[in-house]
Amino acid sequence: DAGVIQSPRHEVTEMGQEVTLRCKPISGHDYLFWYRQTMMRGLELLIYFNNNVPIDDSGMPEDRFSAKMPNASFSTLKIQPSEPRDSAVYFCASRDGGNEQFFGPGTRLTVL
Amino acid sequence: AQSVTQPDIHITVSEGASLELRCNYSYGATPYLFWYVQSPGQGLQLLLKYFSGDTLVQGIKGFEAEFKRSQSSFNLRKPSVHWSDAAEYFCAEGATRGFKTIFGAGTRLFVKA
Numbered sequence: 720d721a722g723v724i725q726s727p728r729h730e731v732t733e734m735g736q737e738v739t740l741r742c743k744p745i746s747g748h749d750y751l752f753w754y755r756q757t758m759m760r761g762l763e764l765l766i767y768f769n770n771n772v773p774i775d776d777s778g779m780p781e782d783r784f785s786a787k788m789p790n791a792s793f794s795t796l797k798i799q800p801s802e803p804r805d806s807a808v809y810f811c812a813s814r815d816g817g818n819e820q821f822f823g824p825g826t827r828l829t830v831l
Numbered sequence: 832a833q834s835v836t837q838p839d840i841h842i843t844v845s846e847g848a849s850l851e852l853r854c855n856y857s858y859g860a861t862p863y864l865f866w867y868v869q870s871p872g873q874g875l876q877l878l879l880k881y882f883s884g885d886t887l888v889q890g891i892k893g894f895e896a897e898f899k900r901s902q903s904s905f906n907l908r909k910p911s912v913h914w915s916d917a918a919e920y921f922c923a924e925g926a927t928r929g930f931k932t933i934f935g936a937g938t939r940l941f942v943k944a
Contacts, residue, residue: 723874752931761936762921775931810874818863818882818925820932822874 723823725811731829737799740826743792744813752820753786753796754810762810768794801830833858835924837935844912845943852907852938854922863925864905865932866896870918878920881905892916917942 724743732738744751752767766776771788779786783802788794798805808827812820834857844850856862863882867875879890886898896907905922919939925932 762934764931764934767931812875818932819865819877819880820875822867822876824874 723811723813723821725809725823725826727826728824729827729829731831732801733831734802735800736830737797738801738805738828738830740796740809740811740828742794742796742811742823744794744811745815745821746792748813748815748821749791750814750820751788751794752812752814753794754812755807756810756825757807765796798828801828803830806830833924833933835922835933835935837920837922837938839938840936841939841941843941843943846914847911850907850909850912850916850940852920852922852940854905854907854935855903856905856922856924857903858924861900863932864896864898865923865925866890866894866905866907867921867923867934868892868918869921869937875921878907912940912942914942914944916940 726741749770753765755763765778766786767774768788784798786796806829808825810822810825812822814820836855838853865880866878868878869875878894879888879896881888881898889895894909896905898905919937921937922935923932
């Protein structure tokens, strides 16, 4: 298996623009997680899905953030409009029945 | 609420020296415990995990961790550190399937020659 795939790996955009981050989980994993990592706040869980259904979105910072999982092999995290304070590395992870999370390589987002 | 504490923000050890990274968890019942490593510019990679059974667990890259219920700890150890071990290490706790995994703040390991 190729592991968790995230795209793009790097994104540079201007304040106010819409940003869409993409994730393909490992086949057969029924949980998917979105995290944000910054120097100031460390690793934060934004939202997670079980069987494509959002279970806990309490970590989503604002209404500007939204996440979807239209099917078992694809998820998006959207920021609209983006702000400089959204600059961070965003990780997607998926999990199997063994409770171990497998992380993607991350998307480094820079909002100018 | 679940929480994971890593008391050391950063640690510096000499190459070849032993290493111990501390982790304390809060969950009262038997937790699922993990150690992950993150190299610069990379995602998190699982080093080892504890679910039940033998309290001393072996992981990849020569790491081991010991679960101590009486101390609510799950410290990571390595007998001889290599320069390539320089990275950030995260302890994590997942109470049971269906609960989200809680990560500690991380400990950054520096290795000096």
